[in-house]
Each structure stands twice: as C-alpha cells, then as structure tokens.
Amino acid sequence: xxxxxxxxxxxxxxxxxxxxxxxxxxxxxxxxxxxxxxxxxxxxxxxxxxxxxxxxxxxxxxxxxxxxxxxxxxxxxxxxxxxxxxxxxxxxxxxxxxxxxxxxxxxxxxxxxxxxxxxxxxxxxxxxxxxxxxxxxxxxxxxxxxxxxxxxxxxxxxxxxxxxxxxxxxxxxxxxxxxxxxxxxxxxxxxxxxxxxxxxxxxxxxxxxxxxxxxxxxxxxxxxxxxxxxxxxxxxxxxxxxxxxxxxxxxxxxxxxxxxxxxxxxxxxxxxxxxxxxxxxxxxxxxxxxxxxxxxxxxxxxxxxxxxxxxxxxxxxxxxxxxxxxxxxxxxxxxxxxxxxxxxxxxxxxxxx
Amino acid sequence: xxxxxxxxxxxxxxxxxxxxxxxxxxxxxxxxxxxxxxxxxxxxxxxxxxxxxxxxxxxxxxxxxxxxxxxxxxxxxxxxxxxxxxxxxxxxxxxxxxxxxxxxxxxxxxxxxxxxxxxxxxxxxxxxxxxxxxxxxxxxxxxxxxxxxxxxxxxxxxxxxxxxxxxxxxxxxxxxxxxxxxxxxxxxxxxxxxxxxxxxxxxxxxxxxxxxxxxxxxxxxxxxxxxxxxxxxxxxxxxxxxxxxxxxxxxxxxxxxxxxxxxxxxxxxxxxxxxxxxxxxxxxxxxxxxxxxxxxxxxxxxxxxxxxxxxxxxxxxxxxxxxxxxxxxxxxxxxxxxxxxxxxxxxxxxxxx
DNA sequence: CAAGAACGAAAAATCGATTTATCGATTGGA
DNA sequence: TCCAATCGATAAATCGATTTTTCGTTCTTG
Numbered sequence: 001x002x003x004x005x006x007x008x009x010x011x012x013x014x015x016x017x018x019x020x021x022x023x024x025x026x027x028x029x030x031x032x033x034x035x036x037x038x039x040x041x042x043x044x045x046x047x048x049x050x051x052x053x054x055x056x057x058x059x060x061x062x063x064x065x066x067x068x069x070x071x072x073x074x075x076x077x078x079x080x081x082x083x084x085x086x087x088x089x090x091x092x093x094x095x096x097x098x099x100x101x102x103x104x105x106x107x108x109x110x111x112x113x114x115x116x117x118x119x120x121x122x123x124x125x126x127x128x129x130x131x132x133x134x135x136x137x138x139x140x141x142x143x144x145x146x147x148x149x150x151x152x153x154x155x156x157x158x159x160x161x162x163x164x165x166x167x168x169x170x171x172x173x174x175x176x177x178x179x180x181x182x183x184x185x186x187x188x189x190x191x192x193x194x195x196x197x198x199x200x201x202x203x204x205x206x207x208x209x210x211x212x213x214x215x216x217x218x219x220x221x222x223x224x225x226x227x228x229x230x231x232x233x234x235x236x237x238x239x240x241x242x243x244x245x246x247x248x249x250x251x252x253x254x255x256x257x258x259x260x261x262x263x264x265x266x267x268x269x270x271x272x273x274x275x276x277x278x279x280x281x282x283x284x285x286x287x288x289x290x291x292x293x294x295x296x297x298x299x300x301x302x303x304x305x306x307x308x309x310x311x312x313x314x315x316x317x318x319x320x321x322x323x324x325x326x327x328x329x330x331x332x333x334x335x336x337x338x339x340x341x342x343x344x345x346x347x348x349x350x351x352x353x
Numbered sequence: 354x355x356x357x358x359x360x361x362x363x364x365x366x367x368x369x370x371x372x373x374x375x376x377x378x379x380x381x382x383x384x385x386x387x388x389x390x391x392x393x394x395x396x397x398x399x400x401x402x403x404x405x406x407x408x409x410x411x412x413x414x415x416x417x418x419x420x421x422x423x424x425x426x427x428x429x430x431x432x433x434x435x436x437x438x439x440x441x442x443x444x445x446x447x448x449x450x451x452x453x454x455x456x457x458x459x460x461x462x463x464x465x466x467x468x469x470x471x472x473x474x475x476x477x478x479x480x481x482x483x484x485x486x487x488x489x490x491x492x493x494x495x496x497x498x499x500x501x502x503x504x505x506x507x508x509x510x511x512x513x514x515x516x517x518x519x520x521x522x523x524x525x526x527x528x529x530x531x532x533x534x535x536x537x538x539x540x541x542x543x544x545x546x547x548x549x550x551x552x553x554x555x556x557x558x559x560x561x562x563x564x565x566x567x568x569x570x571x572x573x574x575x576x577x578x579x580x581x582x583x584x585x586x587x588x589x590x591x592x593x594x595x596x597x598x599x600x601x602x603x604x605x606x607x608x609x610x611x612x613x614x615x616x617x618x619x620x621x622x623x624x625x626x627x628x629x630x631x632x633x634x635x636x637x638x639x640x641x642x643x644x645x646x647x648x649x650x651x652x653x654x655x656x657x658x659x660x661x662x663x664x665x666x667x668x669x670x671x672x673x674x675x676x677x678x679x680x681x682x683x684x685x686x687x688x689x690x691x692x693x694x695x696x697x698x699x700x701x702x703x704x705x706x
Numbered sequence: 707c708a709a710g711a712a713c714g715a716a717a718a719a720t721c722g723a724t725t726t727a728t729c730g731a732t733t734g735g736a
Numbered sequence: 737t738c739c740a741a742t743c744g745a746t747a748a749a750t751c752g753a754t755t756t757t758t759c760g761t762t763c764t765t766g
Contacts, residue, residue, distance in 0.1 A: 010477070012751090025718095036713075036714065056753075058476055062753090088432065122409070376747075417722085417751050
C-alpha cells in the first residue's frame with residue numbers, strides 16, 4: 001500500500017503504463033490475460049499495478065465494451081424474507097461472473113415497475129431479472145419485448161412467449177398440501193388468496209382443488225380472494241366466519257394471507273390445530289418458533305435464483321431458441337398447525353371484538 | 354414511439370444532433386437547461402429527442418462528470434424486515450436526487466464487507482451508506498478513511514471520528530422498556546443479546562440497566578450474550594433455565610434473540626405473559642398477529658434512512674466540518690407478551706425435549 | 707542476402723456523453 | 737468606417753478503459 005495516495009485521484013491505466021514504461025494498450029492486454037506480451041513487460045505491468053494499487057474502473061471498462069457487465073433486478077418488495085433472500089442470491093451469482101447487480105423495488109406498482117425498467121434500459125444492462133408485480137403480461141415485460149432487452153421472469157409467472165421463466169412449482173406443492181389435509185380427514189377447507197397475482201395463485205388454487213377432489217369427491221372447498229390489497233381479504237374473511245362458516249382447515253395461498261388468517265383466529269380465540277388447521281404458502285423464520293409452528297410451503301429460493309441466472313447468462317451470451325419455462329419443486333413442511341378435524345371443539349364463541 | 358427502432362442500437366447524442374441539425378454540444382446544453390441556446394434550435398432538439406426516443410446514457414454521462422451519480426449501500430443482510438425496508442427507503446431517496454443505488458449484502462462478514470466496499474470504490478461512487486457488520490471500528494470504515502471516500506455509517510454505530518453516523522436511540526428505548534417492566538413489578542429480568550455488535554447492543558444493555566436500577570435498586574438483572582452466532586445463545590439460554598433460574602421477564606436486545614427466547618419458551622411449555630414476559634428490540638410484522646402479540650421496540654427506519662441520505666448528500670456536495678452523530682427516537686409497543694409477574698405459575702415442569 | 711511472415715508493442719479510433727476552446731457573424735462604440 | 741465586444745454554436749479535448757490499425761524488429765526461407 002502506498003501511503004501517499006490517499007485522497008488523491010486514483011491511478012488510471014495510463015499511470016500504470018507510464019510507470020511500467022509501456023503503452024496503455026499493453027497494460028490492458030496484460031490484465032486481460034493476453035499471452036502475446038513479453039513476460040518481462042508483463043511483470044513490469046504487474047509491479048506497477050501493485051505499486052499504484054491500480055484497479056480497473058468498471059464504468060470506463062463497460063463504456064467501450066459491447067455488453068455492459070450490469071444485471072438489473074426488479075422485485076415487488078424487499079421487505080419479505082423471500083425477496084430478501086432472492087436479492088442476496090442474485091447478487092452473489094452476478095458477482096461470481098464479474099457482474100454488478102443493480103436492484104430496485106417496484107413496490108407492488110406496475111407503473112413504477114416500468115419506470116425502473118426504463119432506467120435500467122438507459123444503463124444498457126446486459127440482462128434483467130424481473131419478478132413482475134402481477135404476472136408475465138404486465139407493462140414491464142411488454143417494454144422489454146418492445147425494446148429488445150434480454151431478461152428472465154421469475155416468481156409470479158408460469159410461462160411467456162418471449163422470455164424464459166423460472167418459478168416455484170405452485171401446483172405440485174398445492175397438490176401435496178391437499179394430500180396432507182384431505183389425508184388427515186379434512187372435508188371442508190377454506191382457501192384464501194389474492195387474485196391479483198393471477199398466474200401463480202391460480203395454479204396454486206387449481207393444483208390444490210384438483211388433487212383434493214381426486215382424493216375425496218365430496219370435499220367442500222370454499223375460496224375467498226381479494227382483487228387488490230390485503231385489507232379486503234381481512235374483512236371478507238371476517239364476514240365469512242361471521243356467517244357461521246366453520247371449515248376445519250385453511251390453506252393460505254400467500255404469506256400475507258397466513259398472517260391475516262392467524263390474526264382472525266386470534267380475534268375469535270381459536271387455536272391451531274385443535275379448533276382449525278392452517279397451512280400457508282411461503283415459509284418464514286418466525287413460523288417455526290411461534291406456538292403452534294405453522295405448516296408451510298417452502299419455495300426453493302436458491303434454485304430459482306441460480307436457474308434464473310443460468311438461463312439469463314445463456315441468453316446474454318447469445319443463445320437463441322424458444323423461451324423455456326421452468327418450475328422448481330417446493331418443500332412442504334408439516335408442522336403443529338395441522339391436525340385432524342374433530343380433535344377439539346371450537347373453543348371460542350362469537351366475535352370478541 | 355418509433356416502431357422501427359426496436360432491437361436496434363439506441364440513439365446517441367450524435368444521432369439527436371444530426372436529426373436536429375445541430376452539434377452534440379448544443380444537444381447536451383439544451384438537455385442541461387442552458388439558456389444561451391436559440392429557442393428555435395432548442396425546439397428542434399426537443400423534437401428530435403422525442404422522435405428518436407432518446408435518453409441520456411447515465412454511464413457515459415458519469416464518465417466525464419467529476420462526481421458519479423451512484424450511491425453504494427452495504428447492509429449486513431437483506432432478509433430481515435428492517436434492512437429490507439432500509440434498502441427500499443434508501444433507493445427511493447437516491448432516485449429522487451437522480452442517483453442510482455447499488456446495494457450489496459455483506460452477509461454478516463467483515464471480510465466480505467471490505468471487498469464490497471473496494472468494489473464500490475472502483476465504481477467511484479459519490480458516497481456510501483454503510484451498516485457495518487460489527488460497529489464503526491470495522492475494516493470497511495478503515496478502508497473508507499484510508500481512501501478518502503465519503504460516507505455515512507448507520508445502525509450498529511454510535512459515533513465515529515471520521516464519518517457521520519445515524520442510528521436508533523437504543524439507550525433511550527431500552528430505558529423505556531425498563532420503565533415498562535420494572536413499572537409492572539418485575540424484579541428479576543433476563544437480558545439476552547449478541548456481544549458482537551458491540552456499540553449499539555452495549556448501549557441497549559446500559560440504557561436498560563441504569564434505568565431499571567434507578568427505579569428499583571434491588572432489581573436483579575441477568576445477562577446472557579454470545580460472541581459470534583445465535584446458536585451459542587440458544588444453548589446458553591437452555592443451560593440458564595436448566596439450572597432453575599426463573600426470571601419473570603426477558604428483554605431481547607435483537608430480533609434473533611426474540612425468536613430464540615420464544616422457541617425456548619415453547620420447548621418448556623411456558624406461555625407469555627402468564628409464565629414469563631417478553632420484550633424484543635426490533636419489530637416484525639408477525640409479532641402482532643401471533644398469540645400472544647410480542648411487545649417490541651420499533652426502529653425509525655424511515656427517519657434513519659432520510660437523515661442518513663441528507664447528511665450524506667451534504668458531504669457529497671462538499672460540506673466540511675466535524676462528523677455528526679444522530680440518534681433517532683424509537684417507539685416502544687407494549688403488547689400482550691408483557692404482564693405483571695405472579696399472575697400465573699410456571700405451567701411447565703422440566704424440559705420437554 | 708533479400709522478400710515475406712511472425713511477433714510485440716505503440717498509436718489511434720472508439721464508446722457517449724460533458725466541458726473547454728475556438729470561430730464566425732452580428733452589434734456596438736469611437 | 738474600423739476594431740472590439742457579444743452571442744450562438746461548433747470543433748476539439750476529456751473521462752478511462754478496450755480494440756483495431758499501424759509500425760518496427762526479428763526470424764524464416766528461397
């Protein structure tokens with residue numbers, strides 16, 4: 001380390017060149033690993049690099065380069081464990097390949113999603129990992145199509161005619177949940193979700209319904225969905241129970257729904273699994289430490305991230321061919337929140353509010 | 354929108370210039386809002402920009418510029434609500450000022466923290482928002498100092514001799530927790546935490562201890578900390594209870610500790626607040642829907658983020674003067690997990706494992 | 707021994723913007 | 737009427753790399 005260089009302008013490739021007594025082009029070649037440089041000169045370059053603490057400026061480097069080594073990631077939010085882990089994984093994978101990840105949150109807004117994407121296009125990113133707010137038919141994907149961007153869609157998608165997609169196998173996981181619940185004897189099950197995230201949530205619902213009916217044609221499946229936000233879902237659920245409906249199990253198609261269901265159980269003084277069973281799509285750290293631990297579908301974050309990056313880089317490197325649609329298997333964790341119906345009466349009476 | 358430009362090379366400033374019949378310099382000036390351009394020419398530039406769908410390439414723009422409009426953010430993790438929200442806030446604030454935020458996770462590793470910072474230095478970011486893994490005396494801050502980078506430290510810091518700091522007022526919040534617990538009659542309280550995040554956690558402990566002793570000099574405060582990870586904390590806690598210790602309240606100095614305490618209570622069959630009270634530093638969405646809802650200290654994420662950005666941009670714009678140390682007030686939420694001691698006997702017997 | 711191939715490195719062009727220096731035309735004052 | 741100041745805009749330099757082109761040397765080879 002040179003102690004006199006702090007706060008000074010950083011050394012450029014020309015500084016290295018003059019210190020080494022060669023041209024800038026030669027320095028560039030040495031650092032790129034070109035072998036047609038005389039070993040003696042290469043050594044002098046390395047020495048100068050060491051002495052000056054030189055490091056390539058990625059901005060300037062990408063300037064001249066055809067493909068910039070930047071990957072954009074657009075997630076609906078950063079606050080949940082799922083997307084938090086996703087960003088962490090994507091960042092690590094990008095870094096491994098010498099790319100920089102620029103992540104942005106669309107905050108569940110399709111308008112913002114498109115703005116962010118336009119900004120990433122301005123940066124001329126090599127590729128984009130997009131977890132759409134709604135599904136593969138949103139404005140962001142259309143923008144990418146129209147501008148010839150390369151990218152991969154993840155999470156709330158099933159397949160697309162222009163982009164590769166990678167997501168959790170919602171249908172298969174939901175079928176497994178159905179096997180679990182129906183297998184334990186539940187014959188009246190409530191499914192809750194948001195309809196907004198159409199593709200994936202619909203797959204979860206259908207996967208569950210078809211398997212449940214296959215196992216027991218007499219099973220009753222009620223469905224409560226809300227179009228937009230989570231609050232209408234909460235009040236619909238309240239009305240449903242208020243009308244005297246008493247399913248023995250609830251399957252929530254998304255994390256927020258699991259929270260809503262839990263809080264509604266609390267309000268009524270119902271306990272899992274004695275009064276009602278609960279399974280949620282999407283796992284979280286707290287679910288295994290609360291009492292009872294909540295049964296959940298664990299999404300394969302690591303696999304989704306790495307497959308998304310694999311397929312993305314393949315496209316970045318020029319691979320052609322029809323878009324692929326991958327579904328990665330989930331894991332279903334049976335925890336204490338699931339039991340057999342009839343093991344305990346509803347302990348609560350009416351509403352407590 | 355021109356429909357024939359998809360998939361083509363994007364328009365550069367020279368394309369705009371030739372379409373408008375002026376030079377590239379004039380285009381640059383028009384877009385920068387310089388007034389010494391003939392209105393007629395300015396209009397032709399705007400027309401050409403519109404027709405070609407031209408947008409400035411931020412990479413090329415930053416190239417020539419002295420200060421690059423990029424802000425780096427380094428967080429210990431993205432998986433928690435706190436840092437997830439923090440990144441969302443920081444990104445929005447950076448965007449408001451026309452900057453791009455590049456976020457990276459140090460994954461609780463000081464070595465990685467420094468590597469990331471070096472990479473951000475390579476990008477010649479205008480400034481860095483660093484939430485250090487340990488505290489303000491880590492290798493990353495030292496690197497920033499040595500290289501004359503401008504930045505602001507947040508979260509796990511109290512003050513620094515070289516950088517501005519912004520964090521939650523841990524001591525004041527902990528004092529309030531002490532008032533709450535001692536006020537309810539608790540006289541034997543266990544405090545758990547990780548010693549690693551020295552500065553802040555120590556402030557939390559001292560803030561709690563001094564206030565508790567001030568209110569009741571006879572109060573007994575036991576402390577369990579673990580140096581490195583959360584697992585040793587778990588086993589220490591298990592040993593502690595195994596030796597027959599029976600505090601009436603637990604105050605966890607960090608989120609993971611709250612989870613550990615909860616799971617240990619579960620293992621022993623203890624319920625809050627009848628068997629033991631619980632308060633955690635750091636709030637999370639699930640804490641208000643589980644039974645019981647967990648009392649928690651809410652950190653002012655929004656204020657920390659905006660103050661950090663304010664002070665950072667002030668430095669970026671050249672402000673001099675001694676570093677400032679801000680502490681933002683927290684909110685303490687009293688929930689059902691806190692009660693008075695003696696309201697219920699320990700329901701569990703020995704270990705259930 | 708001279709023409710040509712092979713080699714290694716320097717010079718120059720390039721990426722897309724911003725900024726500085728320069729230039730021509732108009733206007734002003736003496 | 738002539739020189740200087742002003743205005744508007746263009747040409748050129750610059751940022752820091754990479755890539756292409758050019759240019760000497762040395763090594764082959766007929």
